[in-house]
Amino acid sequence: MITVQNVTKIFQTKTGPVTAVDNVSLEIQEGEIFGVIGYSGAGKSTLIRMFNGLEKPTTGRINVFGKDLTKIKESELRKTRQEIGMIFQHFNLLWSRNVRENISFPLEVAKVPKEERKKRVDELIRLVGLEGKEENYPSQLSGGQKQRVGIARALANNPKLLLCDEATSALDPETTDSILDLLMEINQKLGLTIIMITHEMHVIRKICHRVAVMEDGKIVESGPVLEVFKSPKQPITKRFVRQVTEKEDTQEAINQLLEKYPSGKIVRLSFIGEAAEQPIISKLIKQSQATINIIQGNISQTRLGAYGNLYLHIKGKEEEICEAIRFLKGEQVEVEVIEHA
Amino acid sequence: MLNWLFPNVVWERAWEKTNETLYMTGVSLIFIFLIGLGLGLLLFLTSKGNLWENRLINTLIASVVNIFRSIPFVILIVLLLPFTKLIIGKIIGEEAALPALIIGTAPFYARMVEIGLREIDKGVIEAAKAMGAKTSTIIWKVLLPESMPAIISGLTVTAIALVGYTAIAGVIGAGGLGDYAYLDGFSRNKNDVTFFATISILMIVFIIQALGDYIVKKIDKR
Secondary structure (H helix, E strand, C coil), rough: CCEEEEEEEEEECCCCCEEEEEEEEEEEECCCEEEEEECCCHHHHHHHHHHCCCCCCCCCEEECCEECCCCCCCHHHHHHCCCEEEECCCCCCCCCCCCCHHHHHHHHHHHCCCHHHEEEEHHHHHHHHCCCCCCHHHHCHHHHHHHHHHHHHCCCCCCCCEECCCCCCCCCHHHHHHHHHHHHHHHHHHHEEEEEECCHHHHHHHHHCCEEEEEEEEEEEEHHHHHHHHCCCCCCHHHHHHHHHCCCCHHHHHHHHHHHHCCCCEEEEEEEHHHHHHHHHHHHHHHCCCEEEEEEEEEEEEECCCCCCCCCCECCCHHHHHHHHHHHHCCEEEEEEEECC | CCCCCCCCCCHHHHHHHHHHHHHCCCCCCHHHHHHHHHHHHHHCCCCCCCCCCHHHHHHHHHHHHHHEEEEEEEEHHHHHHHHHHHHHHHCCHHHHHHHHHHHHHHHHEEEEEEEHCCCHHHHHHHHHHHHHCCHHHHHHHHHHEEEEEHHHHHHHHHEEEEEEEHHHHHHHHHHHHHHHHHHHCCCCHHHHHHHHHHHHHHHHHHHHHHHHHHHHHHCCCC
């Protein structure tokens, strides 16, 4: 229902033209949560602004709800924007309006009568859990509460699409989770399509169905979140996946172990979906003569299944170690023998 | 007590002169507010990266504003005499001071309005655009309310400068407390009259400042 075809955006700057978005094509399904991840400067902010026409592509086409945003008139674009909600990293609330008035703003823009506006605002305040804060001004709210106002405001005109521009990047981890839960709830309850850009893999893992990885204006990898977690292909994707599957000091600890036990081998097992629930280690210990030592492990839940990593240190005779690794490779796990990094 | 402090002050005349100053300040302030707000909005909207980005119009308005802001007020009054004669019909009296007061001060206020508008978070304007708001809606419901404290405090500063200008205008025939201090006081060697006019002007200034501060405090919810 939303298609992006060969979209390129070039900005003219003093130092010459800069290609912010480079020949990007995407297709987003109705009702899905689609994530775009990339570091700052990757062009994702520019990309998301094209879905509601805040940025016009230099070349290419963007089709939202059957309308080509690159071709329609300004007045029609404004009408279309009322069907697209947007939330922002810094919330962008009007400080001069209280919570109720902020949420009411898009309804005023859409010329909804006063009575109806009041009713709708009350519904939205309940939906985002801000009862009792109606008369507060943004300066009296916490970051999480501000983003709830932002979400309520974005949903006011019953949009079919919600754009999230780094919506959780200014929030602490706990608040991030509560906002993500709210977005997930809205997605399920209202069947709303959500496109979100972020630099946090945690956000993608927690609520997205599909993900696209962006680097230097290009989509370098995309697919269902679990697939991308299972077998990240590009180095940048691997880096993002490691954000959530590996603690920062893992590599250091492994290096130390490799030095300490030059005889043994360290392997990393990656479990996906079903395999994460199999008693593989238990079987391995029973079968193998080698000593198995668990160094570190973790498991993360994506929307479509679990994904986990386990680091083992296998000690013993050369052939016993080979035997153990052979056994593991026969199971439904991905095995990687770690060398000195 | 007052008669002992100010033996030469005739109270009816002092009151009349104070009223003339208040009249000149009040009437011109209304025009300055409207013209300054309009010009300030235009300066902001036509500047780079804004809703009506237009280099030509921006440069044009900016030049006019800068020129009128730079001409010393006494000279401006004299320069504007033919114009004043044309639209007011005379060159003496409080009404005759209005064109010079407005033209001399509105550009100054326009710049203050522009500065206030620049301080608005760009993200808020973007959010309004993302909702499908028209430019007129953005002006009335975002730009003006969000910059209201700056608009009011700018008006306070402008009003105080304006009181000073009415005194200058007074000396060359516009009436008001400036006229009172100079003609009735200084030139007739009645220092108490000059002193009284000074105190009256100071009181007007303090009241304007207090009023401005109070309103800004009331409306600023940041």
